Amino acid sequence: MIKLDHVFKNFGPQKNAVNDLSLEVADGETLVLLGTSGCGKTTTLRMINRLLEPDSGHIYVNGKEIRQLAPETLRRTIGYVLQNTGLFPHYTVSENIAIVPSLLQWDKATIQQRVITLMDKLRLSPAEYANAWPQQLSGGQQQRVGLARALAADPPVMLMDEPFGALDPLTRISVRREFKALDELSNRTIILVTHDVEEAFELGSRICLMNEGTIQQLGTPLELLRRPANEFVAAFLAPQRLQLELKALKIKDLWAWLPHQHSPGYTTTLSADQTCWEAMEAVISQPILVQYAQEQKILDSSGLMQAIAAWKN
Amino acid sequence: METKETLFDFLQQQSGKLLEQTLTHTGLTFISVLLAVAIGVPAGIFISRRKKLSGLVLGFAGVMQTIPSIALLGFMIPLLGIGPKPAIVALFLYALLPIIRNTYTGIQGVDATVIEAATGMGMSRRQLLYKVQLPLAMPVILAGVRTATVINVGVATLAAYIAAGGLGEFIFGGIALNNTNMMLAGAIPAALLAILFDWLLSLLQHINIRKTRKMVYLLPLIFLVLSSFYLLPDTYRGKMLAGFTPEFMGRKDGYLGLRSVYGLHMRTLVISDMIMYKAAYEKKLDVISGSSTDGRVKAFDLVVLEDDKHIFPPYYAAPILRNATLTKYPALAPALNRLAGRINDSIMTELNYRVDYLKQNPETVARDFLRSQHLLQPAGSGTEGTIRIGSKIFGDGYILASIYKMLIEGYTNYAAVTKTGLGGTKIVFDALTNDQIDLYPEYTGTGLLVLLETPQHITDSIIGDKQKVYNYVSQAFKKEFDIVWLTPIGFNNTYALMMRKTDAEKWHINNISALTDFVNKRQ
Numbered sequence: 001m002i003k004l005d006h007v008f009k010n011f012g013p014q015k016n017a018v019n020d021l022s023l024e025v026a027d028g029e030t031l032v033l034l035g036t037s038g039c040g041k042t043t044t045l046r047m048i049n050r051l052l053e054p055d056s057g058h059i060y061v062n063g064k065e066i067r068q069l070a071p072e073t074l075r076r077t078i079g080y081v082l083q084n085t086g087l088f089p090h091y092t093v094s095e096n097i098a099i100v101p102s103l104l105q106w107d108k109a110t111i112q113q114r115v116i117t118l119m120d121k122l123r124l125s126p127a128e129y130a131n132a133w134p135q136q137l138s139g140g141q142q143q144r145v146g147l148a149r150a151l152a153a154d155p156p157v158m159l160m161d162e163p164f165g166a167l168d169p170l171t172r173i174s175v176r177r178e179f180k181a182l183d184e185l186s187n188r189t190i191i192l193v194t195h196d197v198e199e200a201f202e203l204g205s206r207i208c209l210m211n212e213g214t215i216q217q218l219g220t221p222l223e224l225l226r227r228p229a230n231e232f233v234a235a236f237l238a239p240q241r242l243q244l245e246l247k248a249l250k251i252k253d254l255w256a257w258l259p260h261q262h263s264p265g266y267t268t269t270l271s272a273d274q275t276c277w278e279a280m281e282a283v284i285s286q287p288i289l290v291q292y293a294q295e296q297k298i299l300d301s302s303g304l305m306q307a308i309a310a311w312k313n
Numbered sequence: 314m315e316t317k318e319t320l321f322d323f324l325q326q327q328s329g330k331l332l333e334q335t336l337t338h339t340g341l342t343f344i345s346v347l348l349a350v351a352i353g354v355p356a357g358i359f360i361s362r363r364k365k366l367s368g369l370v371l372g373f374a375g376v377m378q379t380i381p382s383i384a385l386l387g388f389m390i391p392l393l394g395i396g397p398k399p400a401i402v403a404l405f406l407y408a409l410l411p412i413i414r415n416t417y418t419g420i421q422g423v424d425a426t427v428i429e430a431a432t433g434m435g436m437s438r439r440q441l442l443y444k445v446q447l448p449l450a451m452p453v454i455l456a457g458v459r460t461a462t463v464i465n466v467g468v469a470t471l472a473a474y475i476a477a478g479g480l481g482e483f484i485f486g487g488i489a490l491n492n493t494n495m496m497l498a499g500a501i502p503a504a505l506l507a508i509l510f511d512w513l514l515s516l517l518q519h520i521n522i523r524k525t526r527k528m529v530y531l532l533p534l535i536f537l538v539l540s541s542f543y544l545l546p547d548t549y550r551g552k553m554l555a556g557f558t559p560e561f562m563g564r565k566d567g568y569l570g571l572r573s574v575y576g577l578h579m580r581t582l583v584i585s586d587m588i589m590y591k592a593a594y595e596k597k598l599d600v601i602s603g604s605s606t607d608g609r610v611k612a613f614d615l616v617v618l619e620d621d622k623h624i625f626p627p628y629y630a631a632p633i634l635r636n637a638t639l640t641k642y643p644a645l646a647p648a649l650n651r652l653a654g655r656i657n658d659s660i661m662t663e664l665n666y667r668v669d670y671l672k673q674n675p676e677t678v679a680r681d682f683l684r685s686q687h688l689l690q691p692a693g694s695g696t697e698g699t700i701r702i703g704s705k706i707f708g709d710g711y712i713l714a715s716i717y718k719m720l721i722e723g724y725t726n727y728a729a730v731t732k733t734g735l736g737g738t739k740i741v742f743d744a745l746t747n748d749q750i751d752l753y754p755e756y757t758g759t760g761l762l763v764l765l766e767t768p769q770h771i772t773d774s775i776i777g778d779k780q781k782v783y784n785y786v787s788q789a790f791k792k793e794f795d796i797v798w799l800t801p802i803g804f805n806n807t808y809a810l811m812m813r814k815t816d817a818e819k820w821h822i823n824n825i826s827a828l829t830d831f832v833n834k835r836q
């Protein structure tokens with residue numbers, strides 16, 4: 001869906017902001033660009049919607065070299081979410097959301113319908129907020145309007161630059177959770193930029209860890225943890241290693257090591273696709289039932305810990 | 314005793330004129346601001362895209378604004394003549410800076426993230442400009458328009474100097490005539506206009522930004538309507554056009570007298586005497602009110618029309634001094650009187666012409682004149698005291714002061730110094746009575762009307778006879794101020810109507826009555 005081929009970009013004579021970057025993002029995948037600030041994440045993102053032109057190399061979206069399209073045409077097919085939202089202060093919430101569909105000259109009724117659908121999905125009551133000004137909303141609400149605006153024209157590709165970066169920690173967690181659950185996002189090709197490792201592990205199908213304009217490692221969260229490509233990657237993940245493992249590891253990954261117990265009467269269930277982190281939170285109060293491939297197991301904290309220890313060896 | 318006229322009386326009498334001037338004033342202001350918006354906003358947008366040019370453009374507009382307004386109006390005359398055209402252009406140049414600068418800073422001030430989002434969503438540059446940059450910069454741009462409008466209401470008063478009308482006609486007429494009511498009748502409405510427009514525009518500026526989107530289209534319309542006021546008053550139109558100074562317009566021995574005594578009614582403009590002569594020469598005006606010995610009468614080939622019904626009092630020049638000075642310096646009066654009767658109107662005009670138009674040094678002109686009259690003597694010892702000679706800032710003053718200095722030095726043993734440029738009548742006369750100068754040349758007419766404030770009935774009875782005026786003035790000065798008038802120098806620097814010599818000859822007009830007949834026949 002998106003392909004970068006030996007892309008270079010520098011802003012001055014010193015070092016390259018982006019240095020020989022090649023990567024591919026598959027259809028429907030969420031790729032996270034991770035790295036400390038100044039490592040070239042934003043620059044990479046801005047080259048994809050041609051807010052910046054690379055010095056050399058090629059970028060393809062949907063199989064087409066992006067320079068073949070007029071920048072405006074390209075951008076209208078790519079949703080763009082910014083850290084500080086960039087909502088138009090002189091447009092109401094619904095007008096903000098309607099910007100790209102209006103640029104694409106959708107008819108009014110369709111736009112209106114789409115705006116209401118999105119506001120509902122993002123838990124922004126249209127009755128209450130459609131005619132509100134962005135300044136009247138909380139930070140979390142503004143960020144959701146920004147997301148709705150990017151999604152409005154149903155773009156196949158989304159670029160998100162630290163979308164949760166400006167939110168306070170609590171709001172960030174709740175907005176992130178909604179984000180994961182949002183069906184509008186589930187089949188989209190997304191490149192998401194963050195400097196927050198935890199966020200990367202929570203949201204990314206794959207993570208591209210960058211440093212000084214180059215890729216250090218590109219792989220699934222588990223691959224980064226288990227087989228770090230170099231010292232940098234290992235060191236980058238070390239401080240939160242345990243937590244990241246719990247977030248990266250799914251119950252199904254541990255299935256073989258979970259003890260066989262079965263007793264009727266447990267009704268609360270967990271999906272095997274959920275992470276160990278979520279399982280830990282759930283089993284604190286009581287053991288729970290998990291079903292995976294026709295098989296049911298009862299999960300409690302001691303069983304979970306043993307399975308994790310066994311998996312590690 | 315006449316009862317004193319109040320401001321209210323004045324406003325009532327002149328309400329038609331006041332309305333006309335106010336409309337003209339409003340029109341001048343808004344036409345120029347409208348033009349400045351039409352040019353300044355695009356210029357501001359342009360330099361917000363080409364930042365390298367911003368210094369240059371803002372610098373140019375800044376320089377325009379530092380040129381003193383009256384000078385800027387002056388520069389316009391050779392290019393555009395007199396009347397509304399140069400006034401509008403000058404006002405336009407004044408309005409330019411606040412509008413360009415505010416458009417530029419307004420656009421610069423738009424949140425960069427908003428621009429980034431707009432571009433990232435696929436807006437073209439045009440859409441970005443109209444949907445994002447201009448609406449968000451609008452409050453700042455409107456603040457610029459507001460500043461420009463208020464500046465222009467003020468500067469537009471000066472338009473009266475170049476015959477473009479407006480409330481300046483009353484203001485400058487009032488100043489020149491020392492008529493407070495007239496001055497206030499111009500100044501108060503001008504101030505009210507400034508406050509009113511400022512207030513209206515501030516309402517616009519603070520209106521909900523949502524509505525300003527529609528305002529963008531409405532505003533030019535409102536301005537256009539206000540601008541059209543300028544065209545309203547200009548309905549009367551004759552063949553001959555007169556340009557009179559603000560002072561002349563309001564004086565009994567001026568336009569009022571021309572109307573009541575001669576019955577002369579013609580289309581008139583108010584104009585500054587600095588540009589009046591040239592405007593007549595360039596055929597922008599047909600008749601002007603001038604001062605008969607001004608050098609420019611000769612320079613621009615004009616003729617003075619005879620005042621056959623004597624509405625202009627004589628203005629014979631003579632040196633005046635305190636009685637005490639004459640006693641202290643007995644040799645002074647004979648030396649000064651050597652000039653008596655030596656300079657007639659045409660000689661004074663010639664001397665003024667050399668100074669005003671040929672830009673020769675007044676001292677050189679004075680020396681040449683004395684030599685030609687065989688009055689130039691080598692300077693005496695200069696040991697018996699110093700005589701301080703004063704003069705007003707205009708025309709004759711400088712030359713006469715230089716002549717007197719040379720006469721005193723040549724024919725006495727006193728030293729002499731000149732203190733020229735002492736402003737108007739009031740200042741130089743106060744300097745004389747307070748012993749800061751010893752003598753200066755004054756005009757009989759000025760002594761009669763300004764310094765003595767002679768009652769109307771006396772003025773009327775003597776005004777036609779120059780000798781009677783001189784006698785009355787010298788007696789009254791002696792009695793009232795203990796100041797002595799020496800013998801007149803000879804020339805009469807009076808108010809006069811003038812026209813181009815070629816026209817006067819073609820139509821056989823040699824006096825004001827003939828002009829009146831001519832005008833009445835043609836209209």
Ligand SMILES: Nc1ncnc2c1ncn2[C@@H]1O[C@H](COP(=O)(O)OP(=O)(O)O)[C@@H](O)[C@H]1O
Pocket residue numbers: 011012017035036037038039040041042043044
């Ligand atoms: N417009 C620009 N002009 C000059 N330098 C820039 C510009 N944008 C980014 N840079 C530099 O390029 C490098 C990468 O920046 P960026 O992509 O914004 O980093 P990140 O988003 O990973 O924090 C940084 O060193 C930054 O200073």
Ligand SMILES: [Mg+2]
Pocket residue numbers: 038041042043
């Ligand atoms: Mg960044």
